[in-house]
Amino acid sequence: MAAKIIKQTIAEKILSSHAQRELRAGEIAICEVDFCLGQDGTSSLIIENFEKLGTGKVFNPSQFAMFIDHSAPSPNIGVSSIHKLMRDFAAKHSVKISDIGRGICHQLMLESGLITCGDLIVGADSHTCTYGALNMFSTGVGSTDLAISLASGKNWFKVPETIKIIVHGKLPVGVYSKDIALRIIKTITSKGANYKALEFCGDTIGRMSIDARFTIANMSVEMGAKCGIFEADKKVLNWIARRSKRKPHPVAADEGASYQSVEEYNVENMAPQVALPHEVDNVVSIGEVEGTRINEVFIGTCTNGRLEDFKIAASILKNNKVHAGTKLMIAPASRDIFLSAIKKGYIETFINAGAAILGPGCGPCVGTHNGVPADGENIISTANRNFKGRMGNPNANIFLASPATCAASALAGRISDPRSFSRRLNR
Amino acid sequence: MSNLAHRLRKLQNNVNTDYIISGRYKFRIREARELAKHVFEDLEKDFYKKIKKGDFLISGENFGCGSSREQAPQALKAAGIRAVVAKSFARIFYRNALNLGLLLLECNTNYIDDHDELELDLDRNMIKNKSKGLNITCKPISALSRKILSDGGMVEYFKKHKGRLEIET
Numbered sequence: 001m002a003a004k005i006i007k008q009t010i011a012e013k014i015l016s017s018h019a020q021r022e023l024r025a026g027e028i029a030i031c032e033v034d035f036c037l038g039q040d041g042t043s044s045l046i047i048e049n050f051e052k053l054g055t056g057k058v059f060n061p062s063q064f065a066m067f068i069d070h071s072a073p074s075p076n077i078g079v080s081s082i083h084k085l086m087r088d089f090a091a092k093h094s095v096k097i098s099d100i101g102r103g104i105c106h107q108l109m110l111e112s113g114l115i116t117c118g119d120l121i122v123g124a125d126s127h128t129c130t131y132g133a134l135n136m137f138s139t140g141v142g143s144t145d146l147a148i149s150l151a152s153g154k155n156w157f158k159v160p161e162t163i164k165i166i167v168h169g170k171l172p173v174g175v176y177s178k179d180i181a182l183r184i185i186k187t188i189t190s191k192g193a194n195y196k197a198l199e200f201c202g203d204t205i206g207r208m209s210i211d212a213r214f215t216i217a218n219m220s221v222e223m224g225a226k227c228g229i230f231e232a233d234k235k236v237l238n239w240i241a242r243r244s245k246r247k248p249h250p251v252a253a254d255e256g257a258s259y260q261s262v263e264e265y266n267v268e269n270m271a272p273q274v275a276l277p278h279e280v281d282n283v284v285s286i287g288e289v290e291g292t293r294i295n296e297v298f299i300g301t302c303t304n305g306r307l308e309d310f311k312i313a314a315s316i317l318k319n320n321k322v323h324a325g326t327k328l329m330i331a332p333a334s335r336d337i338f339l340s341a342i343k344k345g346y347i348e349t350f351i352n353a354g355a356a357i358l359g360p361g362c363g364p365c366v367g368t369h370n371g372v373p374a375d376g377e378n379i380i381s382t383a384n385r386n387f388k389g390r391m392g393n394p395n396a397n398i399f400l401a402s403p404a405t406c407a408a409s410a411l412a413g414r415i416s417d418p419r420s421f422s423r424r425l426n427r
Numbered sequence: 428m429s430n431l432a433h434r435l436r437k438l439q440n441n442v443n444t445d446y447i448i449s450g451r452y453k454f455r456i457r458e459a460r461e462l463a464k465h466v467f468e469d470l471e472k473d474f475y476k477k478i479k480k481g482d483f484l485i486s487g488e489n490f491g492c493g494s495s496r497e498q499a500p501q502a503l504k505a506a507g508i509r510a511v512v513a514k515s516f517a518r519i520f521y522r523n524a525l526n527l528g529l530l531l532l533e534c535n536t537n538y539i540d541d542h543d544e545l546e547l548d549l550d551r552n553m554i555k556n557k558s559k560g561l562n563i564t565c566k567p568i569s570a571l572s573r574k575i576l577s578d579g580g581m582v583e584y585f586k587k588h589k590g591r592l593e594i595e596t
Contacts, residue, residue, distance in 0.1 A: 028571065030592050041454055045497050052582045055590060071454045078455025126495040126519060142497040142523035144581050148592070151585070156571070156592055190441050191489035195518050224492060224517055279441060366450040385493060387445040394449075394469035 007254040009162040010229045011197035014137040014251055018120045025161040025258070034119040035063050036149045039105045041070045041366070042124035044082045045143035047089050050150050058093045059153040065096035065114075067105035070362045074100075075369035103334030103360035106130045106302040110214065111336060116240050117232045118249030122149050126221045127302050127384065133210060133217035134240060135232035135250055137197075140221060160197040160226045161260040162253075163188075167202040169268030173426050174419035176312070177212035178304060178382065178402035180204070181219040182273035184265060186283035194224030196260060199253060201231055204267055210239045211308040218303045219384050222280045272418060274380075275400035278388040286405065286417050295377040297328045297410040298391075299403050300363045304382035305333030307340050309403040314346040315424045316407040322354035323413030329371045330355045331363035353410075367392030380409045429546040429557050430481040430509060432539050437470050442486050443493035444520060446470050453498040459505035466502050480507035485539045487513060491520025500524040510547065512536055512554065512565075525572055528580035533566040 006012075006022050016023045018031035038046045043066050050058075058064055066086050074080040083100075090097035098108055106127055115121060121131055121138035124146040131138035141155070149155045167180060198220050205213065213230055220228025230236065232250030240248050271285040299305070299313050310332070322328045330350050332338035338360050341347050350357060356371075358364075364371035365383045372392035373379050379391060379398045386398035401409070404418035404425065418425065435442065452465045467474040478484075484503065490513035491499060500523045503511065510530035524531050534554060539545065543558040554563045568576070578584040585592070 028569075041450070041494075041496060044457055045501070049582055053585055053590075070450075076455055078457070082454070082457070124495055124497075126493065140495040140519055142495050142519055142526060144497060144526035145522055148581060148585060152590055152592060154592055190492055191515065191517070194489060194492075194515065221493075224489065226518055366454075368450055368454050385443075385445070387443050387493065389449050389451075389469035390445055392451055 007256040009257045023159045027159045035121045037065050038124040039067045042143050043086050046146050049144045049147035053151045055151040061095045067098045069104045071368040072100040104302045107333035113244035116246045116248040129220045130218040132227050132229040133213035139227045162197040164199045164259045164262045166264045167204040169266045173422040176402045177215045179273040181216045182283045188223045190281040198225045198228040211306040272405050277397040292415040296379040298381040300331030301365045301383040303384040310341045310346045313403045313407040314349040316421045317353040318349050322410045326413040328355040328410040331358035332360045429544045432483045432485045432543045434485045434541040439487035441489045444499040447499040448502045462502040463506035478507050481509045484511045492517035495519045497523045500529045504529045526581035
């Protein structure tokens with residue numbers, strides 16, 4: 001066999017294996033995709049476009065799933081008709097559908113065991129990039145692109161250049177992967193990784209749990225990135241082995257692979273970070289906004305609605321009460337997380353603290369239901385976007401932070417530094 | 428024939444798809460012409476009323492960032508926008524617009540003001556700003572993108588090629 005000459009990044013390797021030829025950044029290739037998904041904000045257009053394509057059948061029904069999560073249970077007739085359209089399509093084509101109350105598409109995909117290291121995934125939701133934490137090329141697309149893949153099992157891809165991000169240092173108590181994600185976004189900005197792949201590595205990442213890595217992978221798209229990929233270390237392989245029967249194909253970058261740039265971050269003395277309204281890259285250290293009055297707190301979403309996030313929030317909220325005049329809403333990212341959080345007593349802690357518990361799903365993140373803020377209200381949320389109007393009211397202000405910062409802020413009714421709970425968080 | 432340029436007054440860079448069409452509407456309205464009445468509503472109320480069919484939308488860097496919602500280019504097209512002209516486009520929006528046959532042009536938009544009269548010369552990758560007497564060069568559109576656009580979008584392209592995705596670059 002001829003010696004391999006091209007040195008490749010993880011993104012180049014995964015796209016190459018799905019195009020059956022060696023690719024470099026900048027090339028355009030047709031690749032076979034391993035899995036496709038849509039959610040209730042994008043599936044009506046997927047179905048319309050799929051029907052226009054005229055192939056009549058889904059290329060591989062076992063490799064497609066639809067999720068009713070963004071606006072679920074339905075708050076109005078328009079949404080109800082979209083949900084019905086999805087259910088009817090699923091029944092007709094024998095494809096998977098996840099109905100109300102099961103959770104957010106991304107968390108359910110991760111838990112499903114349907115996907116594994118080395119896969120190429122397309123999802124009609126921009127946060128499909130979350131699965132990169134499990135060493136796959138997973139990217140958000142629009143509804144027409146998804147329909148094309150649904151009908152043909154393929155799509156065309158431009159091979160992205162890669163920015164390598166190395167994170168060093170032991171995180172201080174009270175500072176988390178969400179703070180790292182916000183810190184990186186501040187530097188790279190919301191357009192700095194447009195069309196690029198990100199590769200995350202470094203000793204901080206190695207020590208991190210898989211839940212914590214999902215938070216960083218999830219926010220790759222907030223820098224414009226096509227995907228954010230992590231190495232397949234033991235933690236990743238164990239996580240996959242517990243859930244999937246499929247054989248993983250771990251992919252590592254070649255020594256000498258070509259990167260657009262390599263960026264290093266040291267997080268050893270980093271403070272909790274907060275994104276200010278109305279842009280995700282408008283990030284400051286918590287000291288600059290501490291004391292800002294908060295009317296509404298939301299803990300949940302595909303960024304930070306996982307068991308580890310709830311554990312952190314519960315350790316702050318335990319035997320405490322949410323500030324009078326501040327609302328706290330908590331939504332588990334999936335039914336499994338919800339059940340585990342009940343067993344561990346976190347949900348009881350949240351309810352006793354005064355929180356409103358929402359069903360598994362996207363909650364108020366995208367502004368259709370479950371806690372639309374009033375004019376002039378300030379919200380602090382664990383979500384990934386704080387655009388004007390995102391939560392349903394253009395006259396509200398959204399701050400983004402970690403579950404710890406959000407929980408501490410719920411108690412004070414003001415933006416608060418969770419490091420004051422370091423004795424609780426250290427346990 | 429020349430048409431008018433429309434610049435958003437409040438925001439020039441990082442115009443995200445939530446601003447183009449809010450989640451409040453995209454979840455419950457499926458009719459593109461109804462969606463079109465709400466474009467940029469959270470930035471400028473009644474923006475859609477200013478647009479005449481064939482007009483241009485002008486913006487800065489990273490237009491269309493954020494959510495993957497295809498309702499964003501769909502609503503712009505239904506509002507009558509002939510082309511979006513920006514310094515750069517976010518990745519998913521770029522693909523979505525192309526797939527729907529909405530023309531996107533990348534150039535230095537500092538030379539285009541609100542209500543300037545523009546004319547397209549696609550063969551020469553040029554926008555003529557007739558109000559200012561300027562010719563503005565745009566980044567060339569790839570061969571594949573040109574084909575998809577000339578077929579009227581990805582659905583038509585796919586059907587024309589009988590489901591075979593072909594790329595000649």
